Amino acid sequence: MIRLYDFELSGCCYKVRLLLNILKVSCERVPVDFANKEHKTNNFLKLNPLGEVPVMEDGEVRLRDSQSILVYIARQYDRSNTWFPDAPDSMGRIMQWLAFGGHELMTASGARAVKLFKYPLDLPALQARAMAAFRILDAHLAGREFLEFGHPTIADIACFPYVAMAGEGGIDLKPYPNILHWIDRIKQIPGFTAMPGIPALGAVAA
Numbered sequence: 001m002i003r004l005y006d007f008e009l010s011g012c013c014y015k016v017r018l019l020l021n022i023l024k025v026s027c028e029r030v031p032v033d034f035a036n037k038e039h040k041t042n043n044f045l046k047l048n049p050l051g052e053v054p055v056m057e058d059g060e061v062r063l064r065d066s067q068s069i070l071v072y073i074a075r076q077y078d079r080s081n082t083w084f085p086d087a088p089d090s091m092g093r094i095m096q097w098l099a100f101g102g103h104e105l106m107t108a109s110g111a112r113a114v115k116l117f118k119y120p121l122d123l124p125a126l127q128a129r130a131m132a133a134f135r136i137l138d139a140h141l142a143g144r145e146f147l148e149f150g151h152p153t154i155a156d157i158a159c160f161p162y163v164a165m166a167g168e169g170g171i172d173l174k175p176y177p178n179i180l181h182w183i184d185r186i187k188q189i190p191g192f193t194a195m196p197g198i199p200a201l202g203a204v205a206a
Contacts (some may be wrong), residue, residue: 001026001027002073004017004055005044005053005054005056006031006053006196007039008029009196010054012066015161016069016070016073017029017193017195019025019070019074019157021152029134032053034053037188038053039052047064049072057086058072062105067099070084070098070157071200082153083152083153083154085149090149093149094155097147097159100145101158104136104166110126110169111123112162112166113169114126116168127169131171134163134179137163137178138177141181142178144182145185150157156204164183164197182203187200
């Protein structure tokens with residue numbers, strides 16, 4: 001069984017949990033005490049020298065970084081070959097969004113870290129960069145249901161959490177109607193699971 005070293009409030013950990021739930025793959029969740037910096041302890045650094053969550057173990061395979069874990073899970077467990085199709089052009093188109101989710105959209109994560117966890121970062125700069133990324137994403141989603149191919153892929157999973165939680169970083173999503181529709185469509189995927197800050201469709205955020 002997959003073992004996932006997990007922090008409930010991490011959008012990066014949530015990406016992994018979400019894909020596993022959609023694909024009906026069981027996992028053992030190992031909570032990491034993020035608030036008390038367990039991820040920076042010597043024991044955890046043996047799992048991931050970068051001191052970050054998530055970390056996934058599947059038999060002899062150990063991976064860090066949510067994007068790489070999404071690739072592994074899709075290739076290993078998606079029998080439909082739709083979440084990360086193996087045609088070279090499909091893989092390339094999806095990988096560019098994994099990079100976008102792991103770089104440009106992490107500015108929204110940074111803004112959220114400032115607002116929720118009091119990280120000493122430049123909030124206005126992070127918000128401005130996140131909104132620039134949102135404009136790109138919103139424009140791309142015009143006339144599309146999902147980021148690529150007309151069906152959900154790990155591209156959508158990789159980009160979804162910190163966009164959906166943008167409000168926790170003080171960023172209003174109302175100027176981005178295509179993003180709002182995309183968020184609702186993802187919430188309708190069978191197997192979708194909520195997390196704090198991302199309620200199920202029709203539910204009211206706490």
